[in-house]
Each structure stands twice: as structure tokens, then as C-alpha cells.
Amino acid sequence: MKNLPTRDRLLTEGLRLIHEQGFGNTTIFHIVKAAGVSADAFDEHFACKEDFALQVLDVYFANGRATVDATLRNDDLPPLDRLRQYLALNLAHLDRDGMRNGCLYGNFAAEGSDYSDLIRHRITEIFEYVAQSISYCLRAAAQTGKLRPRLEYDEVANFAVASLQGAILLAKAQRSPVPVLQFERSLFSLILA
The missing domain is CATH 1.10.357.10 (Tetracycline Repressor, domain 2)
Structure with a gap:
């Protein structure tokens, strides 16, 4: 997972989290934490x-x-x-x-x-x-x-x-x-x- 580009890690982990716990229960914090990146990295890739x-x-x-x-x-x-x-x-x-x-x-x-x-x-x-x-x-x-x-x-x-x-x-x-x-x-x- 660490070898994936940051955007791909965010999407992979975000998809997994949203699928497991729902869209409303998944925060950006959860996504960046699971992907092992900073909140700034999220903002760089997604509006x-x-x-x-x-x-x-x-x-x-x-x-x-x-x-x-x-x-x-x-x-x-x-x-x-x-x-x-x-x-x-x-x-x-x-x-x-x-x-x-x-x-x-x-x-x-x-x-x-x-x-x-x-x-x-x-x-x-x-x-x-x-x-x-x-x-x-x-x-x-x-x-x-x-x-x-x-x-x-x-x-x-x-x-x-x-x-x-x-x-x-x-x-x-x-x-x-x-x-x-x-x-x-x-x-x-x-x-x-």
C-alpha cells in the first residue's frame, strides 16, 4: 500500500472505509489516517x-x-x-x-x-x-x-x-x-x- 501514489492510497482506503462504515460515518480524518498521509495530501487531490x-x-x-x-x-x-x-x-x-x-x-x-x-x-x-x-x-x-x-x-x-x-x-x-x-x-x- 505504501508503494501506491498518495491519491490511489486515499481512494483505496477511502473506498474500503466508506463501504465498511458508510459515507456519513467516514470522515476525512479517518481516510487520511488509514492511508497514512496528511490532511494536506487529501486537499491536494480532492476539492x-x-x-x-x-x-x-x-x-x-x-x-x-x-x-x-x-x-x-x-x-x-x-x-x-x-x-x-x-x-x-x-x-x-x-x-x-x-x-x-x-x-x-x-x-x-x-x-x-x-x-x-x-x-x-x-x-x-x-x-x-x-x-x-x-x-x-x-x-x-x-x-x-x-x-x-x-x-x-x-x-x-x-x-x-x-x-x-x-x-x-x-x-x-x-x-x-x-x-x-x-x-x-x-x-x-x-x-x-
Whole structure:
């Protein structure tokens, strides 16, 4: 960690802290202390805590986009397998901390969107990207005959994003993967059947 540039250390440690204890509970002092740098170093790289939060979201989204690209938007895989793999990778990510931290997007939606319109808009853009990617995957499934052709792809995709986020919140509260697994089962057996 000490070998990372200061900005990267701040973002890495800040992301970890915000994900573990929430945006409101994480102060700039906590972030600089965890990164092993001075408060001045924070000010050199970030205009304010809001700017920092937006950059943390971008770091987290870079990983999320890689997951989406490897699954939902991966045309080399059968479409419904892509969706299952996307859900499996999300569940594996949640399981790394025993479901304690949930999804940073959902956490920011619940907490950070009251703090900042910029954060709220960025979260909305991220959720829209995920929904568009699910819709893309569903359309591909319909083209291969694996889904009924008149399905409202965008509507189902938005429903899936909202439902998955709700399932992740329940998984976080229950410290159990069961809500996410139930969501997946319902999505495939009731909605996409």
C-alpha cells in the first residue's frame, strides 16, 4: 500500500472505509489516517468530501463495469448464462465480507443521495448503465429464442436492478445470501420463464 501514489492510497482506503462504515460515518480524518498521509495530501487531490466520494464511486464502478463487460455484455456467452454469471459474481463479491457491506451503489443511494445531488445523479447513471446492460442481455436471449420476443426488456431490466438492490439490502441485514438467491430464482422461474 505504501508503494501506491498518495491519491490511489486515499481512494483505496477511502473506498474500503466508506463501504465498511458508510459515507456519513467516514470522515476525512479517518481516510487520511488509514492511508497514512496528511490532511494536506487529501486537499491536494480532492476539492472536498463530495469530490472524493464521486471518485470513489468511479473506482468502484470501474470494477463493476469490468464485471458487466465479462458477463452481461459478453457476446461470446449464451445470454441467460451471462445473467446468471453476473448474479453469481455479485453474490461472490458480497460474500467476501459475509454480506456485511452490501453494495456501495445501494449504500450511496440510501445515504449519499440526500447529501449531494451530484452523488445522487452519479448513482442514477450507474444504475441506468446496469439496467441497459441487463436489457441488452435480455434482448440477446430473445433473439436466440430463449425468451419470449414481446417481453418489455427495459422494464424487466429496471425491475431486476431495483429488486437486486433490495435483495442485497436484505442480505446485508440478515448476513445471509438467501435474499439474493431467492431474487435469482424468482427472476428466472417467474419473470423470464
